[in-house]
Amino acid sequence: MVYRIEDDQKLPQTRLTALTVIIVLASLLLLLGFWRLQVLDTQHYSKLADQNRIRTIPIIAPRGRILDRYGRVLLDNYPSFSVLLERDSPLQVKTYLNQIATGLGIDPKDLRQQVAQAAGLPRYQPLVIKTDASPADIAFVESHRADIPSLDLLMVQRRKYPSDDFMAHVLGYVGDVSPEDIARSHGRYRPGDVAGKSGIEREYNDILMGVDGSRRVIVDSRGRVRGTLSETSAIPGTTIRLTIDEDLERVADADLAGKEGAVVVLDPQTGGVLAMASRPSYDPNMFAKGITSAEWKQLNDDPEHPLLNRAIQAQLAPGSVFKIIMATAMLQTGVPGPKYTVYCPGSATFYGRVFHCWDKHGHGLVDLHTAIVHSCDVFFYNVGKQLGISRISYFAHKLGLGVRTGIDLPGEEPGLVPSEAWKERFYHQPWYPGETISVAIGQGATTATPIQLAYAIGGIAMGGDFKRPHLLFANPTTDPVPEIRFPLSADTVNQVTQGMYGVVNEGGTAAASRLEGIQFCGKTGSAQVISDDLKHRVSGKRYLDNAWFVGFAPRQDPQIVVSVLVQGGQEGAQAAAPIARDIIRAYYQKKNQGQQQYTKVSKPPAVETAQAAVNP
């Protein structure tokens, strides 16, 4: 075909005009689209742009450290990384959830649940999905910064509890806050935060935890931080100082090793707890790292109850230690009279039933002093019978038993001092006079905790001045310790403490624990767990007598009270008294050498004394 250009020069002008109209209309339509986005909806998109580029990174306030009375660190933090999940783009989270879970070794179900639980929180708040990230976890986050920008790392200070379970019950532990905690906290807690769950960590959580800060940063599309907009610094938690003396604590801890029991050391002048230990123990780091349900179950099902702080939670029959309460009541009331004596043939019959003395051969003619020194049961049976349950109960309560001491630790138990009213209320039965006889030697329904006994004996030795036990070191002039006064006559205090001095120093039940040059006073106790009749039929550690010893020094104006419980330890003199002796010896060694010198060599001697206790 030949191409003939000259053939037609007439152009379709109308169609060209139509083209013009189409161009103008299309442009107007597009401008309308831009107008809608840029003018009508610009605020919405500006917000989205800010959400893109602005990220809020929390700055976690480190928890306050915990020190002993001389400023030695008992509990500190260590730096660690947490993996954060940014939630500003929920679809991204949904898309990569499985990959994230696999990469960090988390159960996808748990992660999904965690994300769902956080649905109600503001979007800009990131979630902590893994604490204590391993190097592999950190590498996973870093290598996926470009394709999973929702992940981030956060440096936090975590609790490092002493590895050898040292002071686990006193210090307590932290754990992730529960959804209920978060709901109650009015915005103070967020998911992934930790809070004190037990011990000092719980008691002083508000002081220890500080206030988290935050940093608003600009990030690019790959999640890299490009600048900081504003920063609110974290306010670190307050460091707190305890009344604990680490040296005495170490002695107590070493002496209790392998046993089931507790030690409480008090300064009766102030109520300050110098040492508190409970065994068996557990590793609080398990909680700080996030305890598994299997570990939790094991701890809870353990027949030895390692989670129990026996110092304040073991409610057991005080046994012969209770005789100090009886002696005080007897001297204060004058019933029976001060010259009262009893002949002990090894047993006595009351209300038609035979009650044995611990020494089958009998103590012969005993007065109050001898009765305390040799712990004569028959003497106190008679005293009990004459005092009656009402007066015993009244004095026991006044001297600190049956009520919580009010120590600054959660979960303290009150113990029990039986009375007619108590029996009526709980058993709807009248009080049988025979029960009074058992109560008189700290058996029957009577129970007390180790701290109550230290508190009671310390208060009696102080002449009726009961300082509330406490762990937080307080300045006595600005922060007076609450106290209860139940004035005892000088004669009462003198006779009772003389008796307790005799227990250790006059060939009494704890003569083996005598300390040269120290006015070490005390009272042993061996409390039955089951009745004599049953003892013949069952055997096992669970049914062995509990050994008690409560001692103090010096006899007048006491400086230190020690209460020792060894469950299944049988003889207070052999199982419990040496522990108290070691602690009092260490206390005086320190006092004589001065704190500075002692601190340098504190740990080795503590171990030596522990060995000495095993081979007396």
Next chain:
Amino acid sequence: MQRRVHTADLDWWLLALVGALCCLGIIEVYSATHHVMSGMAWRQLGWVGMGLATLWLLSRLDYQWLLERTPILYALMLAGLLVVLVVGHVRFGARRWVEIDGIPIQVSEFAKLVIIIVLARYLSGVRTDRLSLSDLMKIGALVGVPLVFILLQPDLGTALTLVPVAAVGVFLAGIKWKHVLALVILAGLAIPVAWHFVLKPYQKARITTFLEPQQDPRGSGYQILQSEIAVGSGGLWGKGLGRGSQNQLGFVPVRYSDFILAALGEELGFAGVFLTLLLYVGLLLRLVANARQSKDRAGMYLIGGVAAILGFHIFVNAAMVIGWMPVTGIPLPLVSYGGSATLFVFMALGLVMSVRLRRFVN
């Protein structure tokens, strides 16, 4: 005899609009890239310079000479597209480039030019006021073969740009209503067929995420969403050059090329977008004005084809940036960064100038 052609007779209004658009483009390319990759704005400036030279050269060349060589041009184009399919470099999962002396050349850009010329020649040969069915079928074949080749690369965006060239050509040549109806029905039938047999998974994904952008927050749905955020957050006056967070922090995808209007919209606001579109409308209207003055129908078809392809690029790109169209990889003429695309526009405008300079019938 023909009058001598004078450079002074070039469409200076049109060149002024082109210059303004190139300036806007270079400024925004600089703003979007200066702290990441240096020198991109300068390279773009170089291409604009090269483009202007090409435009001048092509304006000297008589378009009649080109029209007479359509069979050779058509054959060369097909051969070039085949070469790309066989030995082309794979980039971003598609074979679109051949290298000549180490310079990557996107053959499909030049295929667009050839199609414009081929159609102009065919349509100017039609003697009736309305195209017949056989005319339509021949046009379909002429455009269809290279379109399929480009689709195979695969480059859906470029392949689609051939369609408006044919559409505007057919519109100007005149089409019967029943044929329009038939074409609409045919297209309606072709869509499901194309969906199942022609489109690649990534192309389908682009279309599905266009329809539901929330489905794929990191893929092309994310791109559109980020583009919309950039444009919307720009407001009436923009955040200022170099101060658009979406642009500067990399949230806007390929912000110097396909999504440059989003970057511009963020930093210069609605005012900037308005100015840009105004310049484009001016450019297109100048093209139509030149088409009206053509010496013959072939010249008019050439300019009409150029206007169609440029208009398609402008409107589809702008619509994509505000989320009205799926992501197709169609750049904004003269403003987006890119050598082949820029050179193509200047060559197309060179053709227009060639027609203009010969508009006076002797």
